[in-house]
Amino acid sequence: MFDIKLIREKPELVKEDLKKRQDTEKLKWVDQLIKKDKDWRHLQFKVQELKKQKNDLSMEVSKLKKAKKNVKEGNAKDTSDVSALLKKIPAIDTDILSIEQEQAKLKEDIDYYLMRLPNLLHESVPQGKDDSENQIVEMHGKKPTFNFKPQSHVDILEKLDIGDTERAAKIAGSRFYFLKGDLALLDLALQRYGADFMVKKGYTLTLPPLMMNRRAYEGVTDLNDFENVMYKIDNDDLYLIATSEHPLTSQFMDEIIDEKQLPFKLTGLSACFRKEAGSHGKDTKGIFRVHQFYKVEQIIICKPEQSWKFHEELLNNAKEFFSSLGLHFRVMNICTGDIGTVAAKKYDIEVWMPAQETYREVVSCSNCTDYQARRLRMRYKTQQGNQQINVIPHTLNSTLVATTRALVAIMENFQDKEGNIHIPKALQPYMNGIKVITKQIK
Secondary structure, three states: OOOHHHHHHOHHHHHHHHHHHOOHHHHHHHHHHHHHHHHHHHHHHHHHHHHHHHHHHHHHHHHHHHHHHHHHOOOOOOOOOHHHHHHHHHHHHHHHHHHHHHHHHHHHHHHHHHHHOOOOOOOOOOOOOOHHHOEEEEEEOOOOOOOOOOOOHHHHHHHHOOEEOHHHHHHHOOOOOEEOHHHHHHHHHHHHHHHHHHHHOOOEEEOOOOEEOHHHHHHHOOHHHHHHHOOEOOOOOOEEOOOOHHHHHHOOOOOEEEHHHOOEEEEEEEEEEOOOOOOOOOOOOOOOOOOEEEEEEEEEEEOHHHHHHHHHHHHHHHHHHHHHOOOOEEEEEOOOOOOOOOOOEEEEEEEEEOOOOEEEEEEEEEEOOOHHHHHHOOEEEEEEOOEEEEEOOEEEEEEEEEHHHHHHHHHHHOEOOOOOEEOOHHHHHHOOOOOEEOOOOO
8 A cells, every 4th residue: 555645745656667567547546646635635724724713713702701701790891792603613513524524535535546556666676568578587406307208297196096176176166176195194294394494494383364354354455456366255254365474464453563573474374265266277177276275374574674685585485495395496576567466576486397398386475565564554663763653564475385386396396107206305204204105095
C-alpha cells in the first residue's frame, strides 16, 4: 500500500514505475488520486473552519450566559440574545456532517486506489513483458546425465505405486493426490529436514493457523488479484491459507513492535491450498501443480535499512538447501511483467527437470519493503533524537521448499534405469534407513 504523501509529493516517481510495468490503467489512477486527495483536503479545511466557528459561538454563548448571571445579580444590564446564537450551532453541525459524509466517500475511493497500486520496484528489476524475459543471475550444480531416457514423475508414480491421482480426483477433483508408502515418508522427510535446516539458521519454527479472515488477508496481498487463487469458507469470514507467509506476516497487524525485538526471523511449516486458477492445461497430470501441498517458508520482518541484506540472506538459504539435495538449478531475477503486485524485487529458483527437459520454479523470494506492513498498520517504536516515533518495518518472504515440487525434482533427477528413486543423502536420516524407493510390495 502506498503512503498518500508519496502521491502528493512525488507523483512522477509512481508514474514512471507504472510505465515500467506497462500498466496503463493504473497509470491513470495517479492523477485521479491527486484530484481526490486535493478535494479531500479542501473539505478537511472547510470542516476545520466550521468547527472553529462552532467553538467561537460556544465561547460567545458561555460569555453571554455569564453576563446574564451578572444582570440577575444586578451588576449589569442584559443586552444579549443567547437563544439566537444557540440556534446557529445545529446548522453548523448539519454542515459538518454533510461535509464529513462527502469526505468519507472520497476517503473510500482514495483507499481503494492506494490498496491496489503495486509496490515500487527496485532499480535492479529488469524490464520485460512476461516470464520469458526474466534474467538468469546464477547457475548451480550440474545437470544429471543418463544412459537411458528418463521417465516423467507421472510414470514413476504409477510404476512404483507410490502415488495415486486418479482416486484422489474421484473424491476431491483434479490436482489432488494420494502419496503412498515411501514417497509419503519422503514428503515428511523434506518437511522435517527443511524445518531443522531453518532452525539451525536461527529462525523460529512456527505452525500457523490454516485459515485467515479477509481483513488480515487484504493486509498481505491484493485480493482483487489473489482471491481467485484462494479457497473461501462458505458463510464464514475465513479463507484457507495459500502459504504460511500470510499468517506469519499478518499476525502483527495493528501492532506497535518494540524495536529491540527486530528482526523477526520465522520459518513456517504448513499445508497450503490454492485453486491454481488460470493454469488450465498446465501440469494437469502428476503432483507439480496441485491444489494442496506442504511448504516450509521463510519470513523476516526488519528495519527498512536491513531489508536488502536480508533479501539476499533468504535467497542464500534456499540456494544452500537445494544445493544440499544435489539438484541443478538456476536463480532468476524476475522482470517487471512477471513480478506481481506486492514485491519490490523477486528472485525465483528454477530446478532442472530432466524428463521435461526444462527448468521449473520451486522457490519464490521477495522483498515487499513497507507494502504489506503499511496495509497491516504494523509499526515499530524507535527513538529519534529526544522524540519517540513509529516507523513502518519491511517484510520479506521466501519459499524454502514446497514439498510436492521438490518430490518431482527428486524423482526425475535421481531415478535409475529401473525407475527406482535414490534418496539424496541429506534426506536419508529422515527415511528410517531407506536409501532407494522401489516398487511398493502389496
